[in-house]
Amino acid sequence: MEYLTLQNIGLVTGFMLMLIGLYGALTQKNILRIIVAFTIFDAGLNLVIVALSYIKGRVAPIIDQTTGVTNLSEKFVDPIPQALVLTSIVIGVGVTGVMLTFALRMFKTRHSLDINDFKQTKW
Amino acid sequence: MSIDWIKLLFTLLGLFIVLNYGLLQYGLIRRITARIGKRIGMPVYQPYIDLVKNYAMRSQITHGVMFYLGPVFRLVGGVGIFMFMPLIYGSYYWSNYSFAGDVILIMYFMFFGMLGMALGASEGGHPYSFIGISRGLSQFTTVEVPFTLAVIAVAVQHHSFSLTEIVAGQQGGIMHWNIMTNPFAGIAAMLAFLGMMMASPFNVVQAPQEIPIGPPTEYHGTYLGLLQTNRAILYVSESILMVNLFFGGATNWVELIVKSFCVFFWPVFVGLVFPRFRIDQSIPWFLKIPLILSIIGIFMV
């Protein structure tokens, strides 16, 4: 059993990125850094998705002269995760944009970017 | 329902005897009390004089209806106890109206007069009435506890609440009396009896010294006459109750009078010896020794 495959490397890297992102999101005090940490988390997640579509020795699922039009299912890598990752990325962009906007406005209300300064509602 | 007129006659006769006996007894006791206190005391027939004088009084006042009814309630209470109690064991005619109810009826009928009197006196608006009544009621609550337990003990012992049955169970000599067969209950009841008679040391309720005026003052003339009549009947009736419960009852009038006199003499004797308790002393007192004795008594059965 081969462990050091490209897919596994991708997966492990993705997992590590996710954990790093989470660590950042949970420990950083600066809101902007938290947002960045979340993008790292997203990146790791996307990497995991992409890595899953990989099958050794196959090509991207686009029909062209080299692939021909028959037996494509034995030539292509998995197209679905690739479609999913597109969606995931776009969602990530949307969320990041929104979060940044919030950060902007939060800074305007309190002139601070420390997450601990935004505990008006609690208990 | 046919009324047994002869029995009614006998009952009224009994009432008359008891009334006279009560008045004489009261006079005698006062006399004895005075002698012990190194005084001469009033004549034995003084209660008769008082009674006649009071009933003959002309000037009368009233504070209102309830004030007016108070003594009536009181006397009904006293007479009622007498009426519902069998006097002489084995005699149909001297058993009064005891067919109407048993000892429970008698026990609760005692409250009737008390309550009526309390209400009547209260309407007089005299502050000491309130004080006296509140003390009386307070003390009374705790007096009744050992007494009731003792009665229950006796009832359980004879498997009956009927006084006639209880007396019947005590026939056949002094060793069959309840005071002997169940001494704890008997003693408890005798101690409670002290409180029921409201003699010293439990006479703070009436407190003849501190409260020289009060209900008796407001109640004068005929009212007082009624109250005195009641006192005579009630005290004797209560003594007879004790006799019936613990001292074997009586089979004839002589025995009845002797026994009830002895029973009645007991609180007088105690009262002469012991000083008076305050109300907050007397209440716990009844909840201690008499209560414990009566509890022992009830579990002895």
Place this chain on the structure above:
Amino acid sequence: MVSPVHIVSIGLITAFLLGLGKKSQQQMLVFVLMIATAAMTMVSGSWLIGLMTGSLKPTDVFTAGFKPPFAINLRMTMDEAVLTTMVNVFGFLTVIYLFDVLKKAGKHLLSIIVVFLIGLNVVVMTRDLFNLFVFLEITSIATAGLVIIIQDSKSISAGFKFLMASSVISGILLIGIIFAYSYVGNLNIDFMTNLSMVKGGAVAVFLVMTAIILESKQFPANGWALDMYESAHPAIGSALSAVSAPAILFVVYKLMPMVPENWHPVIGLLGLITFAFSNFLATRQENIRRMLGYSSVAQGGLMLTVVAMSVYFGQSFWFIILGFLLTNFFAKAGLFWLNGIVNSDDQNKWGILRKRPVLFFLFGVFVVAMAGLPPFPTFFAKWEMIMQLAQGNGWGWIVLILLGSIFEIAFLFKWFGRVFHAVKDQPAEPVIPWFKEFPVMLFGAGILATSYYFIKYQQFDNLFVLIPLLIVAAFVVIDFLPAFIKNILLIAALTFYGYIIYPEIKGNIMQLVFMSVFLVGGILTLIPGFATKGTRAGFYPFAAMTIFGLIMLVNPGDNLTFFMGWEQMALGSYILILRGKKAERPAQQYMLFSAGGAYLMLAAFGMLPHFAGDTFFGNLSGLIPGAGVVFVLFALGFMLKTAAIGLHIWLPGAYSEAEDDATPLVSGVLINAGVLGLFWIVTSFGPQQLFGYDIFQLMGWIGAITAIGGNMLAIYEEDMKRLIAYSSVGAMGYIIFALSMDSKLGLLIALYYMVLHFIYKTMLFMSAAGVIYRTKTRNMYEMGGLIKSMPWSFIVVLIGIITLAGMPPLAGFAGKWMFYNAVVMKGWYLQGTMVFFSGIVAFLYLYKLIASVFLGQLKDNHRRVKEAPFVYLLPQFIFVIAIMVLSIFPQVLLEPLATIIPDRVPGEAILWDGRLAMTSFGYWNAFAVMTTVIVMFATIFLWLTYHSRKAQKVKQFNIVFAAERPFRPETTHVSYNMFAGYKKALGWLMTPLATQFWTGISDWSTAIADKVRSWYTGNGQTYAMHLLLYAFVLYLLISGGKIL
């Protein structure tokens, strides 16, 4: 039929086109949005109707024209139709409700709203896991947008916390989806039911499920949600609670088929923990929006439990979940909207609603519906849920549900009571625009309609349930009429009801007795109401509810009807109590204790089938072995109502602070409900053991202590009504004692005393009401000498106290006489003496009652007081007549009562020989006693009258007073602290242990709640960590530490 996908397309086209709008056209844009949401509603609504009527079949919509799993499909069945209709109707109403906000807010907000609705619709309908994720994200971002309608620093930071949380959640969800895909090779929910069976697939299921559970805001990883509820506009809070949460829960439901069977209970428990704890924490909230947030979260938890256990619940699942779902939908939305109308989180500001009877009524409806009281759906759902759980021995679950429910009631009714009494300092006529009122009213109508269908579905007995409910509803409708007319109508209704019910129950003396007590009591206690002027808004519906609730108790034998009647009676009487001027706290206490008792009973009802099958608890054979726990639960429940010592602390406050003429109803009449229940359990269960100890023995002691305690407490009361109230405690102790003797005589005493207590206590309370009505005070030491001006009231009180004291010749003595016989037969001397002692103690307060009020010195300010109104006296004298009849002919009542007692009960019965009552111990002839006494009394009275015929009446101060003449009544009237000596001697008995105990419980729970809620630090980061922690702990719980 329009395809369900067009809900989405209509919405999206609208959303996109709104972008073309100009600022000046804003109002028009709002109308466009309105039309769009209406259209969406019509699409989903038409599916709902079609599916309901059967004209449409459940459908799958294949997008892109490929069958699943090749393309995404949307499903439209009954479930989806209900939920999407809910979402869209809600959306439509939100647009209306937010009309003023939207007019100013700009077109972007409009787009966000419609996108939010689309997101929820698709979340409900889609069958594709990844598509679900996408639309969940849409909903999340749209939610973030909605939160900042109010752009203050609170809502902005709450929105950010929400974004952080939803990032973490969506990360977990996405990774789960990807794993799932990698194991089964597709993304359609219907094609991955075997996911957990695939090696490693359980992890994927776990991640997906966890994410959805986190999304449904489970305790304690829900700080972000709470902050959002607190800071968002109420309309948005209502959206989160009423439609977001159900949509998410529906996702859970969709995913349940792939969740392994053995996880179901874990998820269910998580939901229940949320339910219990969130309600617990809500009790500490002063801020309305946050409180509603906690409540929403709690409801979500409860629904999660139901959904997670859907397989377990089987047939009843739909009934239960719809009950919770619809109630939460209508009521929570309504409450949030009301919050928006009031526009304040301060409970005291809510008094505005008091100016708007309809809105206030709806507020009450919502609160009651949330609290799970009848006749609202949650009540039935909760009942069914408990019954089902009990069948599977889920006692821990039941405890959690009941705990949560009691906390829920605590904060809801604290709030309600506060609002009820917050009338002061309000603007005269609040301006409430129609578009804010309209949705609330619609949802109010919605919940009422839902209740109607739920009741109809249950197929209750017409006579005992439906007619009463209709009458109550009718009185709600005619509440605007003058009190006079309503009083006549209610009395007429009760009379008529008695007329139609009589043929049904005349064969059953048990029912007949209690029904007469409740009906006659109801009618007679209403009569004093004629003295009230004005409309007396809000009194009659609840009086009717109380009385008919009582009537339901006497039903032909259905546990649910009994319980429903019980709760209804509790609710009605709660409102009656709350109407008193200073009744806010006492009413709250009353509600809490009532609810506590009711929930104990509910648990008992759950256990009952294990012992007795489906039988009505009052009809059991009397030989149910080993049902000790059920018995104790029932007994506690009923004894809470009869205020056994320790459980009595609600009673004096509740009875005394209720409106004076309502007190007889809520006390004298209502307390018999507890007696009814106790009587039933004693006769139908028979002797029971608990840990080897005889329960009747225990109950006997409780009864004895209650009797003493109640009477002792009454002695020291200066407040007339409190005194009578404590006296009730004592009387109930007497009854409990009598019942627990479990002998023929004992039960007879209990029944007899029940009737008697009903008569004299109602009478006394009415008389007190009359006195208070005239003197305007309840303190007895401020009265005195009233016998002159109120002689009739005096006579009533005199008869009442003689009866109460049990003095011959009146009817009370019968009870005492039987009591001695019973005690001696049973051999319970000590307890018996205690009860006897309590009877003597009663003399003290009875004397105080009558003497302080009617005797003694008349006060200057009462010189012009008149006799109580005729309408007060009339019922009192009816009772007096009843007492007189009973005194002379007790067998009229005692003989029929004796037939109620089942033969299995040991002990001897009373033998009647004509008028002579006999036992083996004693005898007693009421007629003879009465005759003798009357003759004696008459004789002596005549004797006195003859002698004192010339007596002259003297003035008030004409008394001999230590050589002085008193000149002020105040200094002469001895009443205050009358029994000081007694207090000095026996006051130590009165250490308020019960009060201390309950106060301790209350303080303790407050402290714990404060500790627990400090978990919600307000820091978004902490919240994000909670999410991860929750997921991790859940993993450990499910996997047991092993790899899934």
Place this chain on the structure above:
Amino acid sequence: MYKNMFIILLLAGFGLLLGSFLLTHHEYLSLPQLPAYYADNTAPEVGAANVVTAVVVTYRGFDTLGEVTILFVAASLIAMFLKHSKAPRHDRHPRPSSVILSTSQKLLFPLIVLFGAYVFANGHLTPGGGFQGGAIIATGFLLLLMANPQAEFKHGLLNAIESISGTSYVIIGILGAILGLGFLDNRFISLGQLGTLFSAGAIPVIYSLIGLKVGAELSNILHHLNEVQNEE
């Protein structure tokens, strides 16, 4: 510090949870049924050379609609959020951008937009598509803004593009439902010759609309953020 340790522990646990995936998961040796179906049937059924595009726009077209909606709602949120600040706008005088930047911007902007258009129009043939193309167009605007921070956009135009393209997208979807087999079915326009620009039915149209919409939205977001910066 303890808190951080705790978080590290927690994440380690979480990592283990994720890591368990590595133990049970195996790389595919052949495609499972669903992707194999896509690989084999995209060409005949959908007519797109790029299978991923076929999946994105047709098979999972509903997701993509959602994606567009997400960007839309995010953009709306940002617009709503940032527009609200009515702070007096004081002119900023940033250092003028360098000659290189401003010059190259003028040169590159049309090229970038053109390239973006190319990417989305050819989404069904080559790697790329509406989102990618839209993002590229938005970079053009970013360049514009960097070169001239004070630049004023025509909001109306961007909004109009956004709205119209979005609406058209949905309408095409509805047309798919009416004329084709289901909502967002691309086959109501003839599939054409595989591999040519005008093939794959409605896919190029949809992708172009998406491209325009995404480009407009992202540009709008950038512009709003820039405007806020100007306010500061």
